[in-house]
Every structure is written in structure tokens, then in C-alpha cells.
Amino acid sequence: xxxxxxxxxxxxxxxxxxxxxxxxxxxxxxxxxxxxxxxxxxxxxxxxxxxxxxxxxxxxxxxxxxxxxxxxxxxxxxxxxxxxxxxxxxxxxxxxxxxxxxxxxxxxxxxxxxxxxxxxxxxxxxxxxxxxxxxxxxxxxxxxxxxxxxxxxxxxxxxxxxxxxxxxxxxxxxxxxxxxxxxxxxxxxxxxxxxxxxxxxxxxxxxxxxxxxxxxxxxxxxxxxxxxxxxxxxxxxxxxxxxxxxxxxxxxxxxxxxxxxxxxxxxxxxxxxxxxxxxxxxxxxxxxxxxxxxxxxxxxxxxxxxxxxxxxxxxxxxxxxxxxxxxxxxxxxxxxxxxxxxxxxxxxxxxxxxxxxxxxxxxxxxxxxxxxxx
Amino acid sequence: xxxxxxxxxxxxxxxxxxxxxxxxxxxxxxxxxxxxxxxxxxxxxxxxxxxxxxxxxxxxxxxxxxxxxxxxxxxxxxxxxxxxxxxxxxxxxxxxxxxxxxxxxxxxxxxxxxxxxxxxxxxxxxxxxxxxxxxxxxxxxxxxxxxxxxxxxxxxxxxxxxxxxxxxxxxxxxxxxxxxxxxxxxxxxxxxxxxxxxxxxxxxxxxxxxxxxxxxxxxxxxxxxxxxxxxxxxxxxxxxxxxxxxxxxxxxxxxxxxxxxxxxxxxxxxxxxxxxxxxxxxxxxxxxxxxxxxxxxxxxxxxxxxxxxxxxxxxxxxxxxxxxxxxxxxxxxxxxxxxxxxxxxxxxxxxxxxxxxxxxxxxxxxxxxxxxxxxxxxxxxxxxxxxxxxxxxxxxxxxxxxxxx
Numbered sequence: 067x068x069x070x071x072x073x074x075x076x077x078x079x080x081x082x083x084x085x086x087x088x089x090x091x092x093x094x095x096x097x098x099x100x101x102x103x104x105x106x107x108x109x110x111x112x113x114x115x116x117x118x119x120x121x122x123x124x125x126x127x128x129x130x131x132x133x134x135x136x137x138x139x140x141x142x143x144x145x146x147x148x149x150x151x152x153x154x155x156x157x158x159x160x161x162x163x164x165x166x167x168x169x170x171x172x173x174x175x176x177x178x179x180x181x182x183x184x185x186x187x188x189x190x191x192x193x194x195x196x197x198x199x200x201x202x203x204x205x206x207x208x209x210x211x212x213x214x215x216x217x218x219x220x221x222x223x224x225x226x227x228x229x230x231x232x233x234x235x236x237x238x239x240x241x242x243x244x245x246x247x248x249x250x251x252x253x254x255x256x257x258x259x260x261x262x263x264x265x266x267x268x269x270x271x272x273x274x275x276x277x278x279x280x281x282x283x284x285x286x287x288x289x290x291x292x293x294x295x296x297x298x299x300x301x302x303x304x305x306x307x308x309x310x311x312x313x314x315x316x317x318x319x320x321x322x323x324x325x326x327x328x329x330x331x332x333x334x335x336x337x338x339x340x341x342x343x344x345x346x347x348x349x350x351x352x353x354x355x356x357x358x359x360x361x362x363x364x365x366x367x368x369x370x371x372x373x374x375x376x377x378x379x380x381x382x383x384x385x386x387x388x389x390x391x392x393x394x395x396x397x398x399x400x401x402x403x404x405x406x407x408x409x410x411x412x413x414x415x416x417x418x419x420x421x422x423x424x425x426x427x428x429x430x431x432x433x434x435x436x437x438x439x440x
Numbered sequence: 441x442x443x444x445x446x447x448x449x450x451x452x453x454x455x456x457x458x459x460x461x462x463x464x465x466x467x468x469x470x471x472x473x474x475x476x477x478x479x480x481x482x483x484x485x486x487x488x489x490x491x492x493x494x495x496x497x498x499x500x501x502x503x504x505x506x507x508x509x510x511x512x513x514x515x516x517x518x519x520x521x522x523x524x525x526x527x528x529x530x531x532x533x534x535x536x537x538x539x540x541x542x543x544x545x546x547x548x549x550x551x552x553x554x555x556x557x558x559x560x561x562x563x564x565x566x567x568x569x570x571x572x573x574x575x576x577x578x579x580x581x582x583x584x585x586x587x588x589x590x591x592x593x594x595x596x597x598x599x600x601x602x603x604x605x606x607x608x609x610x611x612x613x614x615x616x617x618x619x620x621x622x623x624x625x626x627x628x629x630x631x632x633x634x635x636x637x638x639x640x641x642x643x644x645x646x647x648x649x650x651x652x653x654x655x656x657x658x659x660x661x662x663x664x665x666x667x668x669x670x671x672x673x674x675x676x677x678x679x680x681x682x683x684x685x686x687x688x689x690x691x692x693x694x695x696x697x698x699x700x701x702x703x704x705x706x707x708x709x710x711x712x713x714x715x716x717x718x719x720x721x722x723x724x725x726x727x728x729x730x731x732x733x734x735x736x737x738x739x740x741x742x743x744x745x746x747x748x749x750x751x752x753x754x755x756x757x758x759x760x761x762x763x764x765x766x767x768x769x770x771x772x773x774x775x776x777x778x779x780x781x782x783x784x785x786x787x788x789x790x791x792x793x794x795x796x797x798x799x800x801x802x803x804x805x806x807x808x809x810x811x812x813x814x815x816x817x818x819x820x821x822x823x824x825x826x827x828x829x830x831x832x833x834x835x836x837x838x839x840x841x842x843x844x845x
Contacts, residue, residue: 142526144525144526145529148522246842249652258623258624258798258829260540260623260625261541261620261621261653262516262540262541264516264543265544265545265548349517349518350518351518351545351548352518353517353518355516355517357515357517358517360515399509399510406481406512407513
């Protein structure tokens with residue numbers, strides 16, 4: 067949004083034609099103020115969500131919404147485990163999309179990259195499950211998943227690097243291809259025609275550390291450290307940032323742009339591959355269906371941007387998102403808000419809306435016109 | 441950077457604090473509780489049918505709202521297992537799930553929590569799984585479909601020679617069917633519907649398209665439109681959105697619905713709807729669990745138990761429909777009429793005398809049970825969930841409908 071546009075929007079016909087208000091870029095805001103504003107935005111989002119909840123239940127349940135929010139995500143050890151699992155998967159995909167976005171490569175194909183990796187892991191289970199030892203099966207699954215994710219990511223990258231194709235459309239279309247491949251595969255494997263696989267009896271490495279889903283949290287935490295170090299201290303991380311800022315600058319200082327694009331997307335794809343692998347093998351009940359990723363490939367994009375591509379900030383943003391999702395689901399179910407899916411979307415949507423809106427006010431200041439003749 | 445760290449610390453403290461508070465607030469009393477897991481929510485006609493029944497049954501039995509836990513939009517992934525476990529955590533004594541694909545996740549939870557009863561609609565494994573606290577339930581819905589087929593046949597017959605509705609004749613008495621997946625539950629459903637139609641219009645043919653989804657409004661609409669374009673004069677469906685009925689209303693093509701009346705949205709085209717009323721099963725399931733008595737492994741409701749019901753006729757129904765349905769219903773009850781009477785249909789021009797059905801679902805997809813004797817296919821007798829999966833003459837499969845949403 068430019069200053070000029072807003073000047074027109076806010077214009078009132080006066081003799082000297084000074085607009086009612088205009089926007090000024092902020093440069094001076096203190097860090098603590100920034101964080102205060104963000105916290106206030108989250109609090110307002112929660113307040114509105116509480117009001118929506120109360121409105122939907124006839125004026126009651128304003129307070130109950132908040133107790134359900136906490137109880138739904140943290141109320142029992144099991145709920146905490148489920149929330150941590152949700153965190154691990156969303157975090158893994160958010161980390162995966164980050165290097166590409168930092169490079170200004172608009173990869174909106176994380177959904178498909180993760181799904182195709184999950185499918186690859188299930189392919190291993192279906193064809194090798196019970197025929198090779200379980201540890202070998204799990205290693206094969208990991209290899210298949212990672213390769214599948216990398217392939218799904220590198221195809222649009224190659225086209226972008228060599229022929230300048232639009233990566234947004236390309237990665238989006240790859241999502242649809244992945245979905246259809248999953249439907250196709252499940253239809254072949256489920257010979258009764260029901261289109262559901264159910265729980266596969268091999269290929270789960272869940273409870274590696276004695277508790278369901280915990281191994282995923284451990285792996286993703288390690289991955290967070292790796293990505294943080296890669297982006298901050300490695301030459302690769304610097305190069306992709308330069309390509310993102312200006313392709314010409316990158317060329318001028320001798321960076322091989324094509325190589326950087328392809329390398330970065332392979333890295334992204336590998337991480338999506340890991341997410342797909344964890345979704346299947348890191349579950350007590352491995353399976354695959356077209357909704358397995360469930361839109362997290364897109365939520366991850368928002369998370370990555372909101373975190374300004376910082377893996378450390380991402381930990382908390384992801385935690386907040388899954389906390390809201392789990393809590394709002396519980397609230398909707400307890401209060402019988404019929405369509406609980408919609409209510410969860412409202413709560414999470416409010417959070418994103420308010421936090422994105424506050425970013426605007428962190429970057430711009432509104433200046434109103436001074437009174438006439440003063 | 442320092443401030444960021446402080447903020448992080450505050451957040452962690454808040455989370456831990458909340459955990460302590462909510463744990464302290466959690467009072468796990470010994471109250472009887474029942475949990476329900478639904479694949480979608482009330483927007484799906486299939487799930488709405490279960491949700492309404494769960495409400496009606498639990499209210500009738502005097503259970504308070506805190507004793508009845510609903511979980512909607514639970515996909516057929518480990519989310520189903522997670523939810524079942526969460527309901528166990530919340531103190532549920534009996535947990536019910538409504539979608540075919542939930543079964544293996546419920547079975548897994550049942551094995552882990554033997555003190556809780558797990559019930560599952562439309563499933564196939566309980567009668568052979570040997571897990572004492574895992575149970576299946578279904579109903580002889582093929583009888584309901586057959587009766588709805590009679591209503592469709594009466595309508596088709598009434599449209600014969602009527603130029604304003606597209607002049608149906610023996611040569612083009614074609615109907616259409618939008619199915620979800622090409623498996624037994626759907627095939628048994630459309631075959632019984634078709635046999636009902638044929639009992640009135642012997643020349644009728646039917647084209648079936650599959651959406652490969654239980655709920656895809658766009659695909660179901662597209663499927664119905666394709667069938668209409670292919671000459672279908674009347675349409676029915678076994679998929680859970682309003683896609684097909686609303687496409688029919690737009691095109692003014694009569695529609696036989698499923699899982700409940702669509703008369704309010706489709707006043708000009710709605711004829712009738714069959715559905716399973718789950719109230720009798722829910723009452724049985726809750727009563728047994730409350731008393732601590734065993735729930736049968738495989739429960740099959742019938743017209744007599746009140747599990748298979750038809751809605752009121754819509755304005756589009758032909759005159760005399762109610763009488764025709766009542767007559768057939770009486771014959772079904774008396775046992776003089778069998779829906780899958782092998783003298784009423786052929787396969788590749790031959791009358792069937794033998795057919796092995798995959799009744800015992802060991803995951804091998806191997807058919808092992810002889811289902812035809814005494815002149816009819818014994819549907820839902822060896823297992824509540826349907827296993828009639830034969831493509832009979834007169835029905836053609838018109839492929840899949842794929843719509844990217």
C-alpha cells in the first residue's frame with residue numbers, strides 16, 4: 067500500500083487539498099513496543115473469539131470459552147501430546163517453506179510435497195511391510211519420503227531456474243497432482259472399493275521415547291536447530307538471501323542463481339519429505355488419505371511469514387496456532403457449535419487477521435491533517 | 441533479543457500455569473458418559489442423521505449434556521484414534537464412531553482400552569476380530585432403498601408419455617445414481633433401489649457414477665449433471681452433500697434422497713428419502729453399557745426395530761405411491777418378498793445360483809461365504825454391513841467424477 071493511494075482514499079475536498087490523513091513509514095519504534103502491540107493483537111483476537119463464542123451460544127459461555135481453550139490443548143497429558151504432535155508437523159512444514167520464501171521463491175506446494183512424501187512412505191509399508199525387518203523398513207520409508215519430497219519440490223525449481231516459469235502456479239498444480247495420486251493409489255490398495263486404507267500394521271516408529279508422538283517433537287526440534295544454523299551461519303543461507311533481495315546483485319557477485327534456486331528447493335522438499343515421513347511413521351496408526359496433510363502446507367506459509375523467517379520465532383507462532391486450533395476444537399465440541407470446523411477457522415482466522423493487521427501498524431504511522439490555518 | 445527471551449519465558453510460564461489450572465479444574469467424576477465421533481458435521485446429511493439420532497436417544501434416556509460428548513469433523517486418520525483416546529480420557533464408558541474408515545482406528549483403541557465399549561457403524565470386522573469391547577452395527581437399509589425405489593418407479597411410470605417432463609418411454613426409461621465409492625455398501629444400496637424401480641418399470645436402466653468421496657458437493661453436483669446430460673429422467677444418490685439434490689432441483693429432475701428429507705431445499709423435485717434411524721441402536725448400546733452388560737458384536741436393525749425408515753412423500757411423488765410402498769412393506773415384513781430375489785435380476789444374462797461374498801473381513805479381500813440359497817441373496821444376515829457387490833444387468837457404471845475444489 068503506497069502513501070499516494072491512501073492519500074486519495076482519505077482525501078476531503080478542501081482548498082489546499084491536504085488529505086485527511088496519510089501514512090508515514092515508521093523507523094523509530096522500540097522493540098518492546100513492537101512486542102507489546104503484538105501481544106495486544108493476540109489478546110484482542112482472543113477477546114473477539116470469546117465474544118463470537120458467547121454470541122453463538124446465546125450470551126453464555128464467554129468465560130467458558132477460555133477455560134475450554136486451555137483445557138482442550140493442555141487439559142490432560144494426552145491432549146498435550148496431541149498438541150505437541152500438531153506442533154511438530156506444522157513446525158516441520160513451516161521450516162520447510164522458509165528457505166524458499168527467504169529466496170522470494172513463492173513455493174505454495176508444501177501441501178503436495180508433504181502428501182507425496184507420506185504416500186511414498188506408505189508405498190514402502192504396502193510393498194515391503196512384513197517382508198523386511200522393521201528398522202530396515204523405517205529407513206526405507208525415510209529415504210523414499212525424502213526423495214519424493216525433493217522430487218516434488220525440484221521440478222518447479224528446475225522449470226523456474228531454466229525457463230522462468232511461474233513457480234506459484236506450478237507448485238500449486240503439483241499439489242493437485244499429489245492429491246490425485248494418493249486417491250489413485252488408495253483405490254488400488256483398498257480392493258473393496260471403500261477408498262480407505264485404515265491402520266497399516268507395519269512402519270510405525272512411534273513411542274521411540276516411550277510416549278506417543280514425542281519422537282516427532284524431538285526430531286523437529288533438532289531440525290529447527292539445523293535450519294537456524296543453516297540460514298544464519300552457512301554461506302548457503304546468505305546466498306539464498308541475496309538471490310531473494312536481488313537476482314542481479316547475486317549474479318554480479320558471482321552467485322550461480324540457478325544452482326541456488328534448485329539447491330534451496332531440494333532442501334525445502336527434503337524437509338517436507340521429513341514431515342510426510344513423520345505423519346505416517348511417527349504415528350501409532352500409520353495410514354494415508356488425500357486429507358492427511360489437511361491444509362497445513364498452507365498454514366505453514368502464514369506461520370513462516372509471521373515469524374519473519376526466523377526459526378526461533380516460528381517455534382512460538384506455531385505453538386500459538388496449534389494451541390488455538392486444539393483449544394477452539396474442544397470449545398466448539400463442548401458447546402455443540404454444530405459445525406466445529408468453521409468455529410476453529412474463525413478463531414484461527416481472527417488470530418491471523420489481527421496479527422497481520424498489527425504488522426501494518428508496526429510499519430506505518432497514520433498522520434492526520436492539522437486543523438485549517440494552524 | 442533480551443526482550444524476546446523474556447517474552448518467551450513469560451509465554452512458557454503462562455502455558456505451564458494454564459496447565460496446572462486446567463488440571464486442577466478437571467474433576468473426573470464417576471458419571472456415566474457416552475462419546476460420539478463424527479466424520480463431518482451437520483452440513484453432511486450422513487452425519488446429521490447420526491447427530492440428530494444421538495441427540496434424540498440421549499435426551500430420551502435422560503442423559504445430561506455433560507454426559508454426552510460430541511466430536512465432529514474427525515478424519516479417517518490417526519486423528520480418529522487420538523479422538524477416541526481423548527474421549528476415554530474424558531471418562532467415556534462407551535464411544536461410537538460413524539464412518540466406515542474409522543473402524544481400524546476404533547479397533548486399535550478398543551484393544552488398548554478393554555474397559556471401554558467401542559461401537560462402530562457400517563464396519564465389517566467386529567464379528568471376526570474377537571475383541572470383546574468392539575462392536576459393529578448397521579441396518580437392513582437395502583429394504584428401505586427398495587421401497588424408495590418403488591416410489592421412484594411410480595414417478596417414472598407417471599412420466600411416461602408426458603411431453604413436459606421429457607416423454608419417458610420404454611426405450612429411454614433411464615435413471616441415474618450418484619455413488620460415493622464403488623464398494624459393497626454403495627452397490628448394495630443402488631442395486632436394491634434399482635430393483636425397487638424395476639418392480640414398477642421393468643424396462644428401466646440405470647447409470648451410476650462415483651465421486652470417490654463421501655462428501656464433495658461439487659463432484660456430486662457435477663455427477664448429477666452428467667447423468668442428466670446422459671439422459672437420466674430421475675436421480676438418486678448415495679453421497680452425503682446436497683450436491684445431487686440441488687442439481688436435480690435446478691434441472692427439475694425428480695430426486696430420491698438419502699439420509700433425510702430434502703423437501704425444504706428441493707420442493708419441486710423431492711420424492712422420498714430412506715434412511716437408517718440410529719435411535720434404536722443408540723438406546724440399546726447405552727442401556728447395555730450402563731448396565732454393564734455385553735453389547736452384541738454385530739447388530740443389525742430392521743424395519744421392525746424401527747431402524748429402517750422412510751420420510752413423508754414429497755410433492756413430486758406420483759399418486760398411488762404410498763399404497764404401493766405399504767403393500768411391498770407388508771410383504772417384506774411377512775417374508776414373502778425378498779429384495780435380492782435371484783429370479784428378479786440377471787448377471788450377464790444368467791440367473792445367479794451361487795455367489796461367494798467377502799463377509800469375513802480379514803483384510804485379504806477374499807470372498808469366502810456362500811450368500812445365495814433358497815432363491816435369494818442373503819444380504820446383511822451373516823454380517824450387518826452390506827456385502828452384495830454384484831453389478832447386475834441393466835445397471836452400467838459411468839465412471840468417476842473428479843472435481844478439483
